[in-house]
Amino acid sequence: MATLGIHKDFLLEFAKLEKPVQKRVHEVFDKFRKHRHAGLHLEKLEKSRDPRIRTIRINQFMRGVVLAPEVGDSFLLLKVMPHDDAIAWAVKHRATVNSATHGIELRDDVALERATAGIDALPGDRPGAADDTRRLFGGVADKDLIRLGIDADLLPLVRHLGTEVHLDALHKVLPEQQYDVLAGLAAGMTPEDVWREVVAIQLEQRSAAPRETRAPRTESSAAPVEQDEFSAAMARSQGRIALVSGPDELTDILSRPFDAWRIFLHPSQRKLAYRSSYTGPARVTGGPGTGKTVVALHRALHLAQQLPADAPDESILLTTFTRDLAADLRSNLELLIPEPALRAKIRVVNVDALANQVVREERGAPLALLAAQKEILNRWSRTAQRLEIDFTDVFLDQEWRHVILAQDLRSPETYLKASRSGRGAALSPLKRAQVWRAVEAFTQELRRADEWTFLQVCAEAARILQDRGGDRPFRHVVIDEAQDLHPAQWRMLRALVAPGPDDLFIAGDTHQRIYGNRVSLRGLGISVAGRSTRLRINYRTTKEILTWSTRLLADASVDDMDGGQDSLAGYRSAYRGARPELGGAATKPEEITGLVTRISEWIGTGVAPHEIGVAVRYVQLGKDIAQALEEAGIPSLVLGASAAAVEGVRVGTMHRMKGLEFRCVAVAGVSDTVVPMQSALTPEEVDPQQHREDLMGELSLLFVACTRARDALRVSWHGIPSPFLPEQVTA
Numbered sequence: 001m002a003t004l005g006i007h008k009d010f011l012l013e014f015a016k017l018e019k020p021v022q023k024r025v026h027e028v029f030d031k032f033r034k035h036r037h038a039g040l041h042l043e044k045l046e047k048s049r050d051p052r053i054r055t056i057r058i059n060q061f062m063r064g065v066v067l068a069p070e071v072g073d074s075f076l077l078l079k080v081m082p083h084d085d086a087i088a089w090a091v092k093h094r095a096t097v098n099s100a101t102h103g104i105e106l107r108d109d110v111a112l113e114r115a116t117a118g119i120d121a122l123p124g125d126r127p128g129a130a131d132d133t134r135r136l137f138g139g140v141a142d143k144d145l146i147r148l149g150i151d152a153d154l155l156p157l158v159r160h161l162g163t164e165v166h167l168d169a170l171h172k173v174l175p176e177q178q179y180d181v182l183a184g185l186a187a188g189m190t191p192e193d194v195w196r197e198v199v200a201i202q203l204e205q206r207s208a209a210p211r212e213t214r215a216p217r218t219e220s221s222a223a224p225v226e227q228d229e230f231s232a233a234m235a236r237s238q239g240r241i242a243l244v245s246g247p248d249e250l251t252d253i254l255s256r257p258f259d260a261w262r263i264f265l266h267p268s269q270r271k272l273a274y275r276s277s278y279t280g281p282a283r284v285t286g287g288p289g290t291g292k293t294v295v296a297l298h299r300a301l302h303l304a305q306q307l308p309a310d311a312p313d314e315s316i317l318l319t320t321f322t323r324d325l326a327a328d329l330r331s332n333l334e335l336l337i338p339e340p341a342l343r344a345k346i347r348v349v350n351v352d353a354l355a356n357q358v359v360r361e362e363r364g365a366p367l368a369l370l371a372a373q374k375e376i377l378n379r380w381s382r383t384a385q386r387l388e389i390d391f392t393d394v395f396l397d398q399e400w401r402h403v404i405l406a407q408d409l410r411s412p413e414t415y416l417k418a419s420r421s422g423r424g425a426a427l428s429p430l431k432r433a434q435v436w437r438a439v440e441a442f443t444q445e446l447r448r449a450d451e452w453t454f455l456q457v458c459a460e461a462a463r464i465l466q467d468r469g470g471d472r473p474f475r476h477v478v479i480d481e482a483q484d485l486h487p488a489q490w491r492m493l494r495a496l497v498a499p500g501p502d503d504l505f506i507a508g509d510t511h512q513r514i515y516g517n518r519v520s521l522r523g524l525g526i527s528v529a530g531r532s533t534r535l536r537i538n539y540r541t542t543k544e545i546l547t548w549s550t551r552l553l554a555d556a557s558v559d560d561m562d563g564g565q566d567s568l569a570g571y572r573s574a575y576r577g578a579r580p581e582l583g584g585a586a587t588k589p590e591e592i593t594g595l596v597t598r599i600s601e602w603i604g605t606g607v608a609p610h611e612i613g614v615a616v617r618y619v620q621l622g623k624d625i626a627q628a629l630e631e632a633g634i635p636s637l638v639l640g641a642s643a644a645a646v647e648g649v650r651v652g653t654m655h656r657m658k659g660l661e662f663r664c665v666a667v668a669g670v671s672d673t674v675v676p677m678q679s680a681l682t683p684e685e686v687d688p689q690q691h692r693e694d695l696m697g698e699l700s701l702l703f704v705a706c707t708r709a710r711d712a713l714r715v716s717w718h719g720i721p722s723p724f725l726p727e728q729v730t731a
């Protein structure tokens, strides 16, 4: 049967072409798809390593590269490049089948031969030499490397690699799957880990391949692909190759080339999102940009597809922390699920808005919300003064949120006995009684004015839903950015769906917790034991930006919301790029001038203003930067203040940057008095533990801001740099 495959690289290159060229590429391949008999239009290249790698003319300047077996009508679109580059690429590469996964891979034969010959020329530096154990893969046996799919002819080269930098240098020439295996081993994973996470996961996808094509290849590595197994191997290459079912799908894929996430799920992502069912709550974790949101979106799609035919609309909830993030989820869901009827099965709304709706419907009247934290603290202050008790506004507010609301304590007796773990200063029974009096006075004042804080609304919504018992509004709940949710929000989410298979699907990363809400899922009756998986490949950020940003958290200890510790072990990027740029200035105006210059340079290299994000710690600095940009003739908009559709550099607070991404990111004002923001820190003398957690929150905020960058990151400050920045910056 005819098969057309599109390699991920093809789509990425296609995405960067000018619109008229894209149109032409589409025309060429559409025509090619219709009339592909006898290799129509395809040109063979002299001296090519693989005669089945051929090129096709797009226009005077561009060529496509296609892998086309001589017999049969299966084709794989590999590259679309300027003419000379396409020819050079096509003659050097060879398509082979990976001996472990049986999927197609591409190797730069010429570069690999050259690199291997270089080693042969070095006497006494062969594998097995005395210093072998000091080499990058010195501790891994040949048989393990072979079992993991490393080609036998590459072993001498692999054995010779001394550091990760050497491995990186081979990133573009090694077959991708084999690079992934080696990168996993180099990152400290055991061969068993790599087998499970890189190889087995790909093998499992074989069950999705057409039945007649499942027989695995037995002979070893680096043998060329025979045409009879060609479409089978394409089907086994999910995550890198998308099979196109017909002209409509080709048009759909090519019309949205930037949204590769819709089609090219990594096997580890696909396994999580499309597992037919989980016996209970399931969770996906992973560092920034590993595709947690993508997995959550695909999971929502899968659950919608599995619903019985008579399931009402909005049977599934897809939710997240803020209104803006919910809006992003909604527009991505429209891309992923074009059919309105299927999409209607999923309701997308942020947690607070949903809580508000639950309480409003129960009361039959809208709620007056007390949202400003400053006003809340003022009221605590007044309450403490009136009752003549010696607690600060910050302490009372935190005690109320982190202990009383968190545990849903409703009487002085329960509060007296409650655990205050996570809070620093011990409280005697007398002090607890004083706190309770303050809480009663504070909440009474709110009640009298019929005002609510967001968390109170969530706590009330949870109570309403729990009291309703069996009548649950949703069949499935999918949660993104879970690390920032408060226990009251979790209680509401828990009560929205009956406990059972596929009740909750949770995506989050505790390294990005920026609102100080710590929870134990188990304590909330949500057990993800045996159903929690960490993603490790970053699809957003370059390795250079990732390494730099991850180093910010080097000394931090981060919980996993489930009684253990989370880590970024094995976290790595799929892309390479320039190192982050760091710059200090003497004064704020000087820093802003430098920033404006760099932004105009980015724009000069073809980056659109809306592809640039500027993250700051406080709103006024953002406004100052936006004004300086406008004065320099660069359009800008302050996030949250202007319509999102307006063209311009996006300027926003670090909090507002959460969940977003940009080609170029500037994090500005990273000075010692601003990052960490002193007013966001509980004074150490009030509560040392809370002080440490607030510091961690500020550090995570900087981490979140830096990891929004896809291609370029610039971090700047004026005066003394933030203590969070690595020491070499300050030197």
Ligand SMILES: Nc1ncnc2c1ncn2[C@@H]1O[C@H](COP(=O)(O)OP(=O)(O)OP(=O)(O)O)[C@@H](O)[C@H]1O
Pocket (backbone or CB within 6 Å): 260, 261, 264, 265, 266, 269, 286, 287, 288, 289, 290, 291, 292, 293, 294, 295, 509, 512, 538, 539, 540, 658, 659, 660, 661, 707
């Ligand atoms: N398999 C994939 N193929 C191509 N692109 C992908 C893939 N998975 C994720 N991406 C892209 O990587 C970027 C990050 O994905 P996503 O936002 O889902 O990550 P995340 O883990 O939720 O990030 P964060 O925690 O930082 O918000 C997005 O641009 C997404 O489209």
